[in-house]
Amino acid sequence: MDRSKSLLAVAMLSFMVTLSVIGWILHLAAVALGSLYLKDCPKQPYVPIFLVVTGVCTAISQLVTYLRESLKEGALSILCMVFNFLLGLFNICWFITGSVWVYSIYPPNYESPGSQEYCKKSLYLFAFWFINFCYICISLVLACGGLFVLCTCLTSVFKKEFRSNTRSYGTYTDA
Numbered sequence: 001m002d003r004s005k006s007l008l009a010v011a012m013l014s015f016m017v018t019l020s021v022i023g024w025i026l027h028l029a030a031v032a033l034g035s036l037y038l039k040d041c042p043k044q045p046y047v048p049i050f051l052v053v054t055g056v057c058t059a060i061s062q063l064v065t066y067l068r069e070s071l072k073e074g075a076l077s078i079l080c081m082v083f084n085f086l087l088g089l090f091n092i093c094w095f096i097t098g099s100v101w102v103y104s105i106y107p108p109n110y111e112s113p114g115s116q117e118y119c120k121k122s123l124y125l126f127a128f129w130f131i132n133f134c135y136i137c138i139s140l141v142l143a144c145g146g147l148f149v150l151c152t153c154l155t156s157v158f159k160k161e162f163r164s165n166t167r168s169y170g171t172y173t174d175a
Contacts, residue, residue, distance in 0.1 A: 020062070023062065024062070026130065026133075027055040028055060028059070029055075029126070030052070030055035030126070030127075031051065031052050031055035031059075033123055034047075034049065034051030034052035034123070035048070037120045037122070040113075040120035040123060041108070041118070041120055041123055043105050043108045043118060044102070044104065044119065046101045047098075047101055047102055047124060050097070050098035050102070051098075051127055051130070053094060054091070057087060057091055057094065061084055064083055064084050064087070065080075065084060095131075095134065102124070102127045105124075
């Protein structure tokens with residue numbers, strides 16, 4: 001029993017570290033692409049700014065989370081938690097705003113750099129698929145959460161139903 005718990009703990013830790021590394025890579029790539037092509041999307045100049053701010057804010061949020069986890073408790077830990085909450089609210093609003101900016105110009109002109117309708121293809125497609133990936137992840141989390149709640153409710157109902165139809169020695173009654 002202890003061995004299976006330790007294997008599950010190792011698997012969960014490995015999964016969380018993998019997700020964290022993927023998150024760092026994506027957000028650092030967002031900062032790099034946004035910075036590199038800051039002036040290369042005249043059709044919607046906020047697209048590269050969206051990527052830079054998203055990457056920086058998420059990196060700060062992750063660093064503050066690591067700091068809070070290392071502190072465990074105390075005033076600084078509470079301050080980190082409040083800061084992360086406020087930064088999370090900002091990130092949600094910024095993400096919605098960035099979605100509007102990116103989706104509103106779909107598809108931009110990738111061919112004529114001198115045009116006002118132009119947007120650098122790699123910049124725009126990264127922002128577009130970054131946002132799509134985030135929406136897919138949010139959908140999966142909500143779907144899995146909903147299934148978990150449904151399974152928990154059904155398990156609770158069936159356990160209650162089973163208990164009401166059994167005697168103490170395990171046979172069913174005709175009640």
